[in-house]
Amino acid sequence: MLQHELLILFLILAGIATIVFVYVFLSSWRLKEEGGGMKKPLKKRFWFSLILVVVLGIFATATLPRSPYFQYAHESPAKVIHVDAMQFMFYMSEHAIDPKLPVSENIELPANQMVEFRVTSLDVNHGFGIYDSAMHLITQVQAMPGYVNRLRYTFKKPGTYHVLCLEYCGMGHPVMETSFVVK
Numbered sequence: 001m002l003q004h005e006l007l008i009l010f011l012i013l014a015g016i017a018t019i020v021f022v023y024v025f026l027s028s029w030r031l032k033e034e035g036g037g038m039k040k041p042l043k044k045r046f047w048f049s050l051i052l053v054v055v056l057g058i059f060a061t062a063t064l065p066r067s068p069y070f071q072y073a074h075e076s077p078a079k080v081i082h083v084d085a086m087q088f089m090f091y092m093s094e095h096a097i098d099p100k101l102p103v104s105e106n107i108e109l110p111a112n113q114m115v116e117f118r119v120t121s122l123d124v125n126h127g128f129g130i131y132d133s134a135m136h137l138i139t140q141v142q143a144m145p146g147y148v149n150r151l152r153y154t155f156k157k158p159g160t161y162h163v164l165c166l167e168y169c170g171m172g173h174p175v176m177e178t179s180f181v182v183k
């Protein structure tokens, strides 16, 4: 919800900035007729910036709705998985994990339904990277002490998925991994 309000606030501020921009440009047009106004290289830069803004605007409008944040904003997950990273392993559970006595469970997730991982760390920064059975990275999020990062994803294919740490976290980093099953 907050994201939506921020987007509207951003659009309003961007609109105001555009109006000011156009006003300055038009008044420099007028100055030109009076012998002042923008110098040539400045005018070129203006057009370049304007085209850049329009192109980026079109790109953002076309791609932002497809980002997971917008796509899943109003959906609730079929399953929530808690993930606690710790040197040098991952704890995964369907229940909240006790940091003093972390316990892992075997995880089975439904295919074609959105699941949410709530990812945090019990010590240093780690990365929570999910790989498919062919070891292609499909999605990832940071595991940070003091923060819970939510990663929402819909698995299309059943199979075994692997989790690797994506942030160098110490000597045992290369062996920091786990896996779960999608049915």
Ligand SMILES: [Cu+2]
Binding pocket: 126, 127, 165, 166, 167, 168, 169, 170, 173, 174, 176
């Ligand atoms: Cu690591």
